[in-house]
Amino acid sequence: TCALERKSIYLTEVPDNYLTITSGLGKANPRCILITPLIYNDKVHGIIELASFTPFEKYQIEFVERIGESIASTVASVKINLQTAQLLKESREQAKILAEQEEQMRQNMEELKATQEEAARQSEKFISFTNAVNHTLIRAEYLTDGTLIYANTKFLHKLGYSSNSEVEGKHISMFINKKDREWFDPLWDELAKGGKHFEGYMKHVTKQGQDLWTMATYTCIRREDGSVEKILFLAIDTTEQKKLSLDYEGQIQALNRSSIKAELHPEGRIASVNQLLLEALGYEEKDLVNKKMADFIYREDLDTFKAIWKNVLADMPYMGQIRIVAKDEEIKWFRCTFTAVMDMYGEVSKVIFIANDITNEKKMEFEAARQNEQLKLQEEKLRLAGEELTRKLEEARQEMKMQFREIEQIKIRNELTLEGALDAIITINEGGFIEFFNKAAEELWGIPKKDAIGKNVRMLFSEETIQNDEFVARYVEPGTNKIVGVRKEVTILGKDGVEKPVLMLLSEANVDNSYSYTAFIQNIEVELF
Missing domain, CATH: 3.30.450.20 (PAS domain)
Structure with missing residues (x-):
């Protein structure tokens, strides 16, 4: 009745068989009973029932009702906090907040027990409740x-x-x-x-x-x-x-548009995947969800993956490269991270997989390595030919010409290969002047090749970026050590004066102590509409 009517009930006539108060000195029936609902936001969260040998004073009933409102408010706050727990790092913070609130509620309960003799009368309850609601x-x-x-x-x-x-x-x-x-x-x-x-x-x-x-x-x-x-x-x-929640949701949506993403259960089963991962591997969602991630890892990387997974579950994030088998049996390379998400108890609730498909980059890397090996073999042939120079001078000259023609053909073939690449590719010499500028670079910067070749590479970046980004500063400044082999996000300056975010990887070539630097640049700008 108290819960349904949401009002305190104060009984001064208590049946003999209703309740007995027992102590070390004996037992007796109480003279009065006070039953008070715990209400917050027009919801009943519990009931407090107190029995006494002496009638409750007005201020005692009023105090019990106010404490009941405070307890109900605390319980409601805990529920709201649990419902609003969000994303990654917040899970630990929410656990801490919940623990503090539980401690506060425990203290309130102890205070209630210590001061239950000071409760108030039923007639003042509604006014007290209204004041408390208006205050909070x-x-x-x-x-x-x-x-x-x-x-x-x-x-x-x-x-x-x-x-x-x-x-x-x-x-x-x-x-x-x-x-x-x-x-x-x-x-x-x-x-x-x-x-x-x-x-x-x-x-x-x-x-x-x-x-x-x-x-x-x-x-x-x-x-x-x-x-x-x-x-x-x-x-x-x-x-x-x-x-803050909307901001996090926006960041997650942006991440889903720009990067491959999947969520995994702690036992390794795939919980969800985004569209970019489906497109990269050629699978449908039903082919991946609830399947084990290990089933799609390239067999030569399987032991490595198991070690990675063990470390991730121990809260040691992984960042590196891994190979995954696509639906058409093609081996796909991914630059990825595996990060564990903890629940409020410090246990792994899921693992986040974020990656970028670098298969084309790896193919270019392998091709470049193969071509470099060919160049080394040709250099060895030239060295051997030099030893016989005194005996076969004319023959050696002809052979050298043929070899230079082969090198030139390789160079032309390399440039044609790089010219058709989807990513922008730029080669500069030691002095910082542009020697190669492919079609993708023309489209990315909006600058024709003829206007770029022979120009200083500083023209492709704003002065602010050069001053504030060490990667770019070393790249454009002659005589400095470049940051090679590391993929970095930088900002470029288009011909129209608009800055764009890109991913940039720099490689170094040394031929006869003459250095050149080739930049592989991927546009990561996301068009939302």
Whole structure:
């Protein structure tokens, strides 16, 4: 009855067989019983029942009811905090917050037990509850037609109004964004008819036109005949948390558009994959989900993968390269990271796999290595030919010419290969002047090859980038040690003056103590619309 009516019950006539208070000195029936509901946000979270040999004083009943509100508020806060736990690092922070709240609730329970003799009377309960709600929650009351008839100070403050006269008598649509009316109006119509209460995130518009996000509830207040008298609105301001949540969601969406991503269960089964991974491997989602990741790892990398997985589950992230077998049996190279996500108990809840397909880069790397090996073999032939120079001078000259023609053909073939590459490729000499500028580079910078060849490479970057990015500064400055073999995200400057983010990998070539540097550049700019 106490929970259904949401009011304290104070009994001064207690049946003899209802309850017995027992101690080391004996046992006896109490003279009075106080039963108080724990209510917060118009929800009953529990019941407190106290028995006494002496009647409860007014201030004792009032104190019990206030403590009941505090306990209910604490319980509701714990529920809300558990529901709003978000993403990666927040899981540990939420665990800490939850532990602190549990400790606070435990302390409150101990305080309640230590001071239960100071409870208050039932007649003061409603006023005390209303004051507590107004102190902690945004509160307003509306007629069923949407007219606001009451707003507490917190409502006025949060929505940027200075007095009740600015809001009372106004329609609820005054506080709702036009874009949200499509889903809110049917919800309100259902509430006005006595439908199910609403509980969840709600966005209001302040007087200044700013968004106010709340964890809110709309509840019908009924008359004795069951008809709806008014609608009660209670809320907690969650604007900062919601903005942070939306920011995280935006970052995740951006990551899904730019990088390969998958989520894995701790035992190694694939929980989810994004579209980029499906496209890279040629599988459909049903081919991967709930399958073991190890089943798709290239057999020569399987032992390495098992060691990686063991370390990741021990909270040691992995960053490196791995080979995965695509649906068409092609071996795909990925530059990837495996990172464990911990739950509030410090246990692994899932593993995040983020990667970029570098298969083409590896093929180019292997081809470059093969060509370098060929050049070494040819250099050896030249050395041997030099030893016989005195005996076969003319023959050696002819042979040298043929070999130089072969080298030239290889160079031309390499340039033609690089010219058709999808990624931008630039070669500069020791002085920082551009010697090779392929078609993809022309498209990326918007600069014709003829305007780039022979020019200083500094023209491709802004002065701010050169000053602030060590990778770029070393690249454009003659006589400095370049950062080779490391793929870095840098910003380039197009002909139109617009800066773009790219991934850049630098390789070094030394021929007869003459150095050249080739940059492989991948455009990572994401077009959202």
